[in-house]
Amino acid sequence: MSVKKLSAFAGAAALLAILFTGVAAVPASAAPIESSCGYANPDGGGKFPDSICWLDFAGYDSTVGLTAEGQQFEMSLGAYDVSYTVTERPVAGWSTRAVTAQPANAGPFVMGVPGYYNGIPGQPFLYSSSGALYGAVQINVTNFQVSLNGTPVTGYDLVTAAPETTDAVTGNLGEFVYWSANTPLTLIDSHAPITSGGACAIPLNGNGTTAVQCNPGVAGSPSAYGSILAAPSATSITGSLFMYARGEREGLAFGIRTASVSVDKQVASRVDPTDSFDLSVASSEGPLLASASTGDSDSASTDVVPVIPSGPLTLSEASTAGSASPVDYYDADWACTNANATSTTELPEGAGASQQLALVAGDAVSCTVTNTAKAASLGLVKTVSPTTAVAGDTVVYDFAVTNDGDLPVDGLAIDETAFSGTGELGEIVCPVTELAVGESTTCQAPYEITQADVDAGGVSNEAVATALIADTTVSSASAASTALVAVEGESALAVTKTASVSTAAVGDDVLYTLTATNAGAVTLSDVTLTDTDFSGSAPLGDLECDTTAPVTLAPGDVLTCTVSYEVRAADVGTLTNGAAGSAVDPDENLLTGSASAAVTVTVPAAAAVGGNAAGQAGAGLALTGGDLPWYAVGFGLMLLLAGAATMAVRRARRS
Template sequence: MSRGQLRQFAALFLALLMLTLGAGRAEAASCFYATSQGSTGPANWNSYCWLDFSGYNDTAARSTAGQAMSYTLPDGTVMTFTLNISGAGITGAAAPSWGGAAVGNTAFVGIGGRPILYQTAAGTTTATISNIVLTPPAGVSQITSYMFVAADGESSNETESLRFQTNGGNWVALDNAGPISGSTYPTSSGLGTSTFNVTGVPGTVGANIVGSSTPTSLTTTIVGGGLQGVMFAVRFASIRLNLQLTGARAAAADQFTFNIAATSGGATLASGTSSGTGNGPFSAATLTTASALPLTLTQSMAAGSVNPLTDYRASLTCTNSVSSSTPLPSGVVTTNYSFGALQFGDLVTCTFTNTVFPHLQLTKALGSGGRRFNTDQFIMRISQGSTTVATTTTTGTSATVTNGTTPQVIVSAGTVYAFTEVGSGSTSLTQYTATMTCTNAFTGSSTTLPNAVGGTVTPQMGDVISCTITNTRRTANATLTLVKTSTVLSDPINGSTNPKMIPGSIVQYSILVSNTGPSAVDNNTVLLIDSLPSQMRVGTAATPTFTQGTPTSALTFNATNDIRYSNAASAPTTFAGCTYTPTVAYDAAVRFICVNPKGTMAGSSGTPPSFTISFRAQMQ
């Protein structure tokens, strides 16, 4: 069967089909994407949505009023227009229209419906599309531009031709569909003008695809030697927005919503939300749009999140699969980006990358046996130098710890922080052994974690570090602690009025001794051998005083028998080893003070018993 016979057979079949369809107004229709690029299709083949003419009604289209067509486009836009037909018979046909056509065979394969207005008889057919109106989806105030596409739906050979006339933007070349064999294309003219012409040539030919921006009417003249056909599409652009995380979440419950919104009106056009505890990427928000809408890309915390979005640094990077002049952000730190309008044919992919700012937290735990005393409480601190950035003071009794975790605090990457604790009130940490363990929710982090109380960490972006100090009480023994203080009494310049600690000043040198343990000290065994500071002199003017604390130590002190001195190079090991007698008021030979109060020092019941021994000394 010859090519002409094939066309005539197709014409008969389509005419019979039209009789079956009957007259009437077209139902609301849609447009269809190809399902594959084909061997010669353009890279952005999936940015064309081809209008379906399955609802074509020849009687209505040839009437004076024409056939009212309505299409709901993939982005929710509704496009309406009136179709008027005159001349040789025509109807809607599937792609490919025949075996030699480019569209449907080598390019834009698998278009659904009947995307081709295809002649049913040779001759000239005029198709006028008028009153094109695009109504935007809800929440979008207006559509400022769109791209209407015209293409050869069959193949232009010998005496065949196509003419497309627009009242919109001048015709521009968009793409081509390659011939089923060879490399021949029909002759064309009129790019950059309102009229684009296709003139057939012998042989198997490819198809031209052209576009006009924002027309309201289009007149197409179809001249078929055998049969000829045309296709129309709305050129789309698409944008996909996703999100991924680097490092950890500040809290496991934190989730993120990312949106593609219309800049005008703020309507959300596509949206996605992270899920689970992984770092993504997650299911993308995808928008395919027929109109050049200015878009804004945003993100926010999803419902149920613990931390605010400001706990994360968000950066946005976009890429385009096609060559385009659309400006693309790269590493822009933002959670709200005015993207502008896509160009028709854009295939843009954008990703928000969220990295949590470093977070630190410190928790108190008690080991076996709980507290030494029910009144024992602990002050937990995270510090940067001398500045406390997070703190809490525990409450509770026995083994129960309440208020034991500091707030989770945002800190600066690359800065050193320390985890420490002190006893609250009369609590003595000497009654406990303390260990510290730390974990980082960012399992891939290279940050070195501390492993002892007082240890430091230098966090990096993405770190979420939690440390726990566990205090386990020691065996119930007596535990003596010392605290030394000096108070200036007078100096050679100011006397006793606002004296300064300068050479020649007289100071009150005091040593506070406390028993923080629950057990009493054995009788007469408290022995204090104190190494004097090198710049301090003590002698016959020492006039030692012994003061009981509250609670009392229960010890007694006799200044004649219970205090001695030593001028030895190293500290004596017994009270009897302290044998030096000072010779002057402030004797430079005295190196050690030895104190041995008598009796049994009481054990602590929560507030440590104590005493203070004080001496008068001179600064050198």
């Protein structure tokens, strides 16, 4: 029979099993069995040896499982109570196979042996018996309930697995496992995939749905032994085993995937030698899940406790009753690790007497809190925000003061011991001036960055915190703390030169504009502009500037100069004119810049065709005014003026 036909046959049989299941006439169900669950060895292999607790079916009675009520199991899992029912059903159209509970310490199992969840205790596998051809059995774990102090909780994963494996389909040989659950089933672990065939074909058919099939893989395609599936907060999982040959057997395992946590305490130093510390792990529902106490030892540890992640846990420490010092006489440092390498759970870190930890199923978190006795002094941490600024920005200095001593203080004040700012620091305001042991406050003061601060390269501020020990005249001072504000102070000079026109004719005036712009963030001094490389036939006049150069320019300021030039005949072609600028920055660096402008000079239209309108009528003048030298033009104008004056005198005499 082909693989395709066998798969279709098994699928039809599974459907019939859902529609037609029988219950044998067997004795009434027995009283609930006090059971347990067990974890694999931490180094036993697999992804979740620390968080899957495999149900122990020791004491399972197949005849009771076949009753309508099934066999009831009860157990404790840390602080939680767990109950569930196991039923066993024949599959319509298939030979009946019985089920027995088996330990996980021998073949043909691929789970529970070295390399893959080794060390599972008890009898975690419900294993079918051998029997007639085409044997099948349906195993159900139903009514799965978890509670804490009588309050139902969710957040666990109900887990099922094929601890043996399916066989490759060869002739009439082959095994199939079909699962269903009341929440979606997802493959979470398996042996490394193989391509020789025989294990569950990967990916599992229906993975991520409420009905998943383990069909035997064929050679050349990936398959894997020991498939493990998880159904979040499920209350029931059904597994149907199909075996085509007389000697074939198959099994199922079930478990609960929780999270786990443990807390260790390390005491680095004590304020008083009699001080003792208590540790606790409290559920989101309130009850404690674990606790421990150091006594006079330097360490203590809670057990590794299972956690149903229904809400954030509270991990906390406190001084044991009768200890001389409260817990806030100590600095606490939390550090945690998670054995689940794929988890994205945020782990607690840093200081504080308590931490919140929100776990998910599969997490295995261990935390260490280290206590160090505080010194009898004030601590000051001065910071500034932002740490980089430009002129005009307001920065805020924070003076974080902590009473690290074992006595309360009052009269808290902040003394500025050094301040390089060129402006005035705002008033330092402290929310409170009294600090109990371990208390902190943050004083603040604003400051506006000046241009002179930018030119100086930044602002440095040093301060100390002082206070009186309460009810005394004894003062305590912190170490000095310094905060630096860096400024964005690049220096840059931009020089431009433009002409009022791009094309001019002889006789036109061209206005040149020169600019020097402080394009940086620091003040520039000795800013000047000059004309350079002028190709005109006559000299340029003096520059007229909006401010007498050399000048000092703040960032963004502009020095603007202009000069006008009348185009001459000798300039026909391209008239070029350059500009040069220079400045000095606060670090005495010389900055320079240059620019140029070009104007195309053309002959007037009338001159280009041989003269004016009169000349075109026949005068035929070979030389125009535009071609005469300037002194000749001037002399002609004088003669014209003299002639006009003579005519005016003659007219006067006649009258």
